[in-house]
Amino acid sequence: MEKFLHSVILERDYCNGCTYCLDRCPTQAIRVRDGKAEIMTERCIDCGMCIKVCPYHAKGAQSDSLEMLKKFKYNVALPAISIYGQFGLEYDMNKVLNGFYQLGFDFVFDVAYAADLITQIQKKRVEEEGHVKPLISVYCPAVIRLIQMRFPTLIDHISQLESPSEVAARIARKKIEEMTGLAQEDIGVFYLTECPAKITSIRKPIGIEKSQINGAISLEAIYTKILRMYDDIEVVQQISKCSGKGIGWGMVGGQSYAMGAEDYLAVDGIDEVIKVLEQLELGKLNDIDFFEGYACVTGCVGGPLNPENPFIAKGRIRRLSAKYPQEVSMEAFGEITEDMLEWDEEIEPLPVMKLDADFKTALEKLSRIEALYHMLPGIDCGACGAPTCRALAEDIVMGRATLADCVVRKNNERKYNLSEER
Amino acid sequence: MSKALEMDRASAVMAYDYDVMKEDFAHAGSASSDIKKKCREIGLDKEIIRRIAVMTYEAEINIVIHSEGGVITVMLMSDRIEIWAVDKGPGIEDVELAMTAGYSTAKTSAREMGFGAGMGLPNMKKCCDEFVIESAKGESTRIKMVIRL
Ligand SMILES: Nc1ncnc2c1ncn2[C@@H]1O[C@H](COP(=O)(O)OP(=O)(O)OP(=O)(O)O)[C@@H](O)[C@H]1O
Ligand code: SF4
Ligand code: SF4
Ligand code: SF4
Ligand SMILES: [Mg+2]
Numbered sequence: 115m116e117k118f119l120h121s122v123i124l125e126r127d128y129c130n131g132c133t134y135c136l137d138r139c140p141t142q143a144i145r146v147r148d149g150k151a152e153i154m155t156e157r158c159i160d161c162g163m164c165i166k167v168c169p170y171h172a173k174g175a176q177s178d179s180l181e182m183l184k185k186f187k188y189n190v191a192l193p194a195i196s197i198y199g200q201f202g203l204e205y206d207m208n209k210v211l212n213g214f215y216q217l218g219f220d221f222v223f224d225v226a227y228a229a230d231l232i233t234q235i236q237k238k239r240v241e242e243e244g245h246v247k248p249l250i251s252v253y254c255p256a257v258i259r260l261i262q263m264r265f266p267t268l269i270d271h272i273s274q275l276e277s278p279s280e281v282a283a284r285i286a287r288k289k290i291e292e293m294t295g296l297a298q299e300d301i302g303v304f305y306l307t308e309c310p311a312k313i314t315s316i317r318k319p320i321g322i323e324k325s326q327i328n329g330a331i332s333l334e335a336i337y338t339k340i341l342r343m344y345d346d347i348e349v350v351q352q353i354s355k356c357s358g359k360g361i362g363w364g365m366v367g368g369q370s371y372a373m374g375a376e377d378y379l380a381v382d383g384i385d386e387v388i389k390v391l392e393q394l395e396l397g398k399l400n401d402i403d404f405f406e407g408y409a410c411v412t413g414c415v416g417g418p419l420n421p422e423n424p425f426i427a428k429g430r431i432r433r434l435s436a437k438y439p440q441e442v443s444m445e446a447f448g449e450i451t452e453d454m455l456e457w458d459e460e461i462e463p464l465p466v467m468k469l470d471a472d473f474k475t476a477l478e479k480l481s482r483i484e485a486l487y488h489m490l491p492g493i494d495c496g497a498c499g500a501p502t503c504r505a506l507a508e509d510i511v512m513g514r515a516t517l518a519d520c521v522v523r524k525n526n527e528r529k530y531n532l533s534e535e536r
Numbered sequence: 537m538s539k540a541l542e543m544d545r546a547s548a549v550m551a552y553d554y555d556v557m558k559e560d561f562a563h564a565g566s567a568s569s570d571i572k573k574k575c576r577e578i579g580l581d582k583e584i585i586r587r588i589a590v591m592t593y594e595a596e597i598n599i600v601i602h603s604e605g606g607v608i609t610v611m612l613m614s615d616r617i618e619i620w621a622v623d624k625g626p627g628i629e630d631v632e633l634a635m636t637a638g639y640s641t642a643k644t645s646a647r648e649m650g651f652g653a654g655m656g657l658p659n660m661k662k663c664c665d666e667f668v669i670e671s672a673k674g675e676s677t678r679i680k681m682v683i684r685l
Contacts, residue, residue, distance in 0.1 A: 266582040392569055395586060396593050398650075468579040473685075474614060476578040477549050483577075484550060 119155040121175045121313035121330075122162060126150050128172035133496040135164035135173065140384045140409075141263065145509070146499035156466045159259035160311035161384050161409040162418030175310035175419060178329035180336075183218050186302030186328070188294060190286045191219040192279050193306040195226045196364040196415040197333060198434050199427030205344065207434065211353040213340045219304070221290060226356035228282035229363040229372070231444060232275055235452055237373040239273060240403050248379065248394070248402040249273045251369055252457075256311040256409035257387055258320055259464070265391045266463035271405075274321060274457040278363065279305050279312065281455060283326035285447060305330045308417025311409065321457030332419040355446065358438035365431045366413035369406045378404040383411040469512070483507045491522045498522075541670050541678050543620055548611035550574075556596050556623075558605040561649065567608045568593035578612065584683060587663040588617060591681050594656040595621035601646045603677065614685075619664075621679040628671040635661070635669070 131149035143157035144164060151172070153164075165173040183189045191214040201210055214222045240249055250271040252258060261268050276284075283303045290301050305327050307313060313330040340347075362368030370378035379402050381390050387407040393399050410416040415431055416424030469483075470476035486507035493503070498519040500506035509515035518524060545551055552574070554567035568589045575585045592608060599606040599621060606623025628634045635657050642652030661667040666682035 264576070267586045392565065396565075396568070396590055463582060465576065465579060467573070467576045469577050470579070473579060477612060477614065480574065480578055480612070481550050 119318070120153070120158050120160055121177070121310040121317075122153065122158060122160050122165060123174060123176050124151055124153055125172050125174060128170045130170050130172070132169070133499075134167050134169060136496050136499075136501045137494075138163050138167050139501065140260070140388065142501050142505055144501065145514070146496075156464075157263070159256045159263070159409075160314045161256040161260075162310045163384060163409070165310065165418045175313055175332060177307075177313055177332045177335070177419075178304070180218060180331065182329050182331075183302060183304070187300040188221070188290060188296055189219045189302040189304065190221045190223060190283070190290065191217070191304055191306055192223055192225050192282050192286070192327070194308050194312075194333060194364075194414065194417075195229060195278065195361065196308050196413075196417060196420055196427070196431070197306065198226065198361045198364055199415040199429075199431040200333065200337065200420060200422045201341075201430075203430060203433060206349075208352060208354040209344070209347050209349050210340060212349045212351065213343060213347040214306075215350065216343060216347060217336060217339065221286060222351075222353045223282045223286040224354050224356050224360075225278045225282045226354075226360035226363060227442070227446070228285065228360075229278040230357050230360040230442060231281060231447055231450065232278055232455065233359060233363075233369070233372040234444070235455055236273060236275060236369070236404075237375075238452075239275075240373060240375060246271050247400050248377075248405040250394075251404070251406040252321070253277060253363070253369065253406065254311065254408045254410075254414070255309075255315045255320060256384070257407045258461070259311070260384070260388070260409075261391065262320075262461060262464040263466055264388070265395050266465075267395055268391065269461050269463065271394075272461060274461075276322065276455050276457065277312070277315075279307075280322065280326055281450075284454075285450070287326055288448070302328045304328065306333055306336060307331070308333050308414055308420040310418055319459075321459050321461055323459060333417075334419045334421050337421045355442060356438065357442040358435040358440055360442075361431060361438055362435040364413065364415045365428045366406070366408050368413065368431075368435070370404055373404070375404045377402050378406070380406045382408040382413050382416070384409045469508075479511050482511045486510055486517070489517070489523070490520055491526075493522065495522060541668060541680050543609065543611075543618075543680075545611065548613050548618070550612040552610045552612075554596075554608040554610075556599040556606055556608055558600065558603065560600055564596050564600045565593055567596050567610075571610050574610075574612070575617075580617075580685075584617075584685070588619065588683060591619050591660045591663045594660045595619065595679060595681075597651060598656055599623050601642060601651055606676070616685055617683045619681045619683075621677070621681075623677050625674065625676050627673050627675040627677055628669075629673040631669055631671055634671075 129150045141157045316325045359372035366382040367380035412424040412428040415427045469479040490503040603623035609620040611618040637658045638654040640652045640654035664681040668680040671677035
């Protein structure tokens with residue numbers, strides 16, 4: 115099997131060894147070693163925070179290029195919902211979507227339209243008597259991975275429905291097979307996306323065995339191409355079939371609005387999401403019906419691979435959402451039953467912070483970490499390459515660093531002259 | 537007065553003390569969230585971690601709302617976890633009443649923030665394997681909670 119762990123990667127050549135990304139990473143997954151940042155892959159949730167803050171653009175997302183279309187006889191484009199916020203309101207979004215034909219695709223499916231379908235099923239779940247409260251949206255995979263790592267007792271709350279892009283892929287595949295008689299392996303399905311976490315989910319899905327999507331292309335990569343050719347785009351089809359509510363999925367609160375939910379929480383920005391998840395885990399918010407959390411500020415419209423400013427783009431989503439019809443026919447989906455959209459694999463906790471498989475050894479390691487921590491300055495300057503002094507102490511005990519890595523301590527030997535065997 | 541409850545710090549592999557200030561709502565919950573992190577590191581079962589978090593949180597909030605301030609101590613031991621909440625008074629006049637579900641003396645200001653359902657103490661008791669509370673009017677309130685592993 116191909117060894118793929120994460121979409122978020124680091125280009126060593128560009129990394130300047132600064133520590134910008136270090137303390138912005140919500141899972142403390144980054145270390146700077148020998149002047150270059152490294153990602154501890156098992157801890158990374160692909161939230162893309164490090165991509166956003168890196169001034170040298172050393173962090174990026176592993177994505178595919180349009181070249182990959184050559185591998186297939188027939189290619190489908192699935193533009194992410196948040197594309198609706200990337201173009202000024204003077205642009206006709208249906209025309210923009212038709213532009214994908216000119217980029218080499220044979221079929222374009224509106225992911226926002228698939229979101230309309232999920233809205234209906236999700237709404238049913240939320241209104242069901244006796245469902246776990248609150249139901250947690252699966253839409254942001256970074257939040258789901260965070261729950262697996264840090265809030266495992268909330269796993270049972272996850273709604274376990276497929277994402278709009280997966281549903282869109284499944285429907286498009288069926289349609290094209292019927293239309294062309296092509297075998298499934300000849301059909302290439304590409305997600306044009308704003309999101310490294312969603313790219314990771316294509317290659318390493320959560321909740322389903324295999325993704326129906328073959329590749330992911332960054333929205334950023336095709337953005338200027340579309341802008342440049344816009345005047346020449348020929349509109350051959352009504353691709354944009356979604357309702358305004360479907361478009362709303364592109365921003366925080368969109369899912370709840372689409373369902374007409376009353377008791378819901380919509381939270382954006384990973385730090386705020388963590389705070390609310392803490393409250394959820396304490397059982398403090400069990401009267402809430404639905405929770406949608408987004409790693410990115412403003413929601414997916416603020417995704418790391420989107421070219422537009424998150425707030426400007428969110429404003430556009432809001433206006434388009436009001437302009438589009440509020441209800442649309444679901445006929446085009448054919449026969450879709452609820453169980454087809456359900457996840458069939460268990461979501462497992464990811465105890466990546468565990469110090470040792472054996473409890474007593476782990477406890478002993480923890481006490482060594484605390485002892486070491488007391489020998490460190492406690493100023494969390496990051497010069498050692500770890501985000502905090504506590505993280506360095508942990509790295510030392512786990513054999514990833516040494517006490518000598520703390521330059522502050524080394525330069526003030528006398529002040530911190532404490533024996534290691536204290 | 538001699539205290540029936542004595543903390544056995546020497547048996548703990550690790551002991552964490554968290555100062556909790558009176559009316560410090562902004563930081564309430566930080567002890568709970570920090571101890572959860574430690575419990576994840578030693579690989580405790582997720583349900584046990586959740587219970588520890590709930591007990592610590594409720595104890596923290598009670599010190600913030602009802603007392604003059606105090607300390608939460610969490611002791612990690614090889615066979616159990618002990619959580620202690622010790623404050624500086626003013627104490628509880630009728631402990632049995634305070635333990636009743638739904639009983640609360642929380643002020644309007646606290647109620648407006650979502651506290652005051654009178655469920656904190658009963659919840660703490662429900663979450664642990666051993667619960668001891670010691671208090672009297674004008675004295676400090678001392679709570680010991682044990683989870684056996
Ligand atoms: N540390 C304390 N010092 C003094 N009084 C306390 C202390 N802890 C609890 N009490 C008293 O016991 C009552 C019940 O406490 P409990 O935690 O069960 O409910 P609450 O704090 O009022 O509401 P909730 O915990 O549901 O927000 C409190 O209203 C208060 O009168
Ligand atoms: S993508 Fe997020 S979790 Fe992964 S290293 Fe970057 S900041 Fe950390
Ligand atoms: S908020 Fe959206 S774009 Fe951002 S990480 Fe989550 S799914 Fe991806
Ligand atoms: S003080 Fe030392 S241990 Fe702490 S962050 Fe700075 S270099 Fe690292
Ligand atoms: Mg209380």
